[in-house]
Amino acid sequence: MEKTLIEIDKAAAVLKLLGDKTRLTMIGLLKDGECCVCEFVEVLQMSQPSISQHLRKLRDNGLVKERRSGQWIFYSLNRESDTFSIVESVLELIPEQMDKLKELENKGLRICCD
Template structure:
């Protein structure tokens, strides 16, 4: 029953449009917090809270490089999340829907 509870909690996280879009973008590459701030036009603390929830459930992992924190997917053991993300549009489509044709942030 614990596994069922974990799956339900993870799927609840995907019920948020911003988190679902973040995970969809992470399918193709890792992203920095500063890039997500520009993409979603929300504050850095709000972005960090979304990512903190995803990290706490083991859905994303972080990689610190200097002052920047990059996130990538960590769903090898979560086929049900992969199945959801397989149905999501690619990053170009998501960025277009958010009216973001070019990201001008340099995090390196």
């Protein structure tokens, strides 16, 4: 399979976004599914406005997409992004984040916004 080259400016922007521990953790949490803001708030122990700011940066750069369900917004990785190959490569190199979501589920908080 032939790899598509990514412009240096785009690659640098993605790597800069993923250079932030919070955003990198968020991307890791989205590896196998979707999460809503309230789940990120619980897992990362940060304020909702702070989480929303990080998600806005990821969304504006095409790394995540959103799906509305009633008043809630669920985020997932944008696998169609032309820079997804960078995200995918980074995800292979960081620890699995599912344990954080399983812990949330065990506390009965997995989808606390329903």
